[in-house]
Amino acid sequence: MVWNSFLLALREIRRNVMRSLLTMLGIVIGVAAVIAMVTIGGGATAQVTEQIASMGSNLLMVRPGQHRGPGASSAAAAFDLNDAQAILRDIPAISAVAPSSSQRLVAVYGNENWSTTVTGVDNEFFKVRNWTVQTGRQFVDSELRAGKAVCLVGATVHKELFGDQSPLESQVRLGNFSCQVIGVLEAKGQSTFGSDQDDLVLVPLRTFQRRIAGNQDISLIQVSVTDGRSTDKAKSDIEFLMRDRRKITGSENDNFQVMDMKEITKMLTGTTQILTTLLSAVAAVSLLVGGIGIMNIMLVSVTERTREIGIRLAIGAMEREVLLQFLVEAVVLSSFGGLVGILLALSGSIGLTRLLKVPFIFNPGIVLIAFLFSAAVGVIFGFFPARKAARLDPIDALRHE
Numbered sequence: 001m002v003w004n005s006f007l008l009a010l011r012e013i014r015r016n017v018m019r020s021l022l023t024m025l026g027i028v029i030g031v032a033a034v035i036a037m038v039t040i041g042g043g044a045t046a047q048v049t050e051q052i053a054s055m056g057s058n059l060l061m062v063r064p065g066q067h068r069g070p071g072a073s074s075a076a077a078a079f080d081l082n083d084a085q086a087i088l089r090d091i092p093a094i095s096a097v098a099p100s101s102s103q104r105l106v107a108v109y110g111n112e113n114w115s116t117t118v119t120g121v122d123n124e125f126f127k128v129r130n131w132t133v134q135t136g137r138q139f140v141d142s143e144l145r146a147g148k149a150v151c152l153v154g155a156t157v158h159k160e161l162f163g164d165q166s167p168l169e170s171q172v173r174l175g176n177f178s179c180q181v182i183g184v185l186e187a188k189g190q191s192t193f194g195s196d197q198d199d200l201v202l203v204p205l206r207t208f209q210r211r212i213a214g215n216q217d218i219s220l221i222q223v224s225v226t227d228g229r230s231t232d233k234a235k236s237d238i239e240f241l242m243r244d245r246r247k248i249t250g251s252e253n254d255n256f257q258v259m260d261m262k263e264i265t266k267m268l269t270g271t272t273q274i275l276t277t278l279l280s281a282v283a284a285v286s287l288l289v290g291g292i293g294i295m296n297i298m299l300v301s302v303t304e305r306t307r308e309i310g311i312r313l314a315i316g317a318m319e320r321e322v323l324l325q326f327l328v329e330a331v332v333l334s335s336f337g338g339l340v341g342i343l344l345a346l347s348g349s350i351g352l353t354r355l356l357k358v359p360f361i362f363n364p365g366i367v368l369i370a371f372l373f374s375a376a377v378g379v380i381f382g383f384f385p386a387r388k389a390a391r392l393d394p395i396d397a398l399r400h401e
Helices: 002-015 017-054 081-090 124-128 141-146 155-162 205-213 231-245 261-304 306-314 319-356 364-390 394-399
Strands: 059-064 094-109 112-121 133-136 150-153 171-174 177-185 200-204 220-225 256-260
Touching (some): 017 319, 081 220, 081 231, 155 200, 261 319
Parallel strands (some): 112 200
16 A cells, blocks of 8 residues: 555656655755755864864873963963973873973075974974974984984975975074974874964974073973873873962962863864754754645645545545555655755765865764654655545545536
8 A cells, every 4th residue: 555655656746747846845955954064064073173183192281371362371480391390200190291482483495484483392292292204303312402403394394495305404594593404294284273283393492492592481381191091180280280389379370271182172072063053953944944845735736636536535545545645745755855965965065075175974874864854854744734635525525626
């Protein structure tokens, strides 16, 4: 009986192809929009997680000053090298500590110049930030101790100053002194916060302090927590240690901040997920509009086929058979719309993710849910017209012109 109802539904759809296509349009748009929004949102969330992970594993960032908004801090005394050594020595959950200081300078090579960030580091920086050297080498201990004029350049600086040439052994002027390029860093791309991670030059920390800053200040301490240890516990231990070292009493506010990259990851991914949910909910309204369209067309179909329904009832058709016929027709319309919407969504999502430069992540769960929801729309909005057809009086239906 269901198969015969399905064949009858296909016959009616072929008989009114244009009307059927327009009826399915709302379902197509709704399903496609929901799947596309969830797919793009999932890609954006994955990209945020990946970009923050690229900044370092289990990373804590300790800065002087109180946070006063995005990227801003109030003035406070800088750290020194002893603070970084104390964190590594006194907190057992820490695997590596990388003190650093940075300053914007113009890098010059030949006729080319480029404004970039020059950062003084030691070799722990590469471990904490999960950063490898693509060509060349890291600093050697003698260069770090003596403050030699050597440097490593990021991919952006390499491109802007040297183009396709190898920068190794070349002399680059940074402000008032020149340094020899000993390596090129692996490209990391843009960070989640919109900055270019590859636009930097690394020099030994002691070189930076002597030749650029002229002091022993440390503006940032990056801390890597041992795998399997709690970053929350490490963060609270660092805060307690720094309060003690900076002579902050219990009633005073911290004049430093400790940022946990996992917390930032959770915050950003939570924001993208909320936006995805809101956009998907708005897109789902199209499914309701499509369901209303199906109900409207099925009511019209019942009116047009009143005499046919009367004949079927008069020759012995049961009410449930007439009900099933029209219900199956509504479900077929909505299901076909769901299938077309899925194909449109997947092809559109691939194009949009490439355009937005986010990863395409196929989510079979949302595809299945969208299809089942489209079929449910056919059942819900097709039931009333189907029941109206099944309850027609055969005599009145046969008299209908």
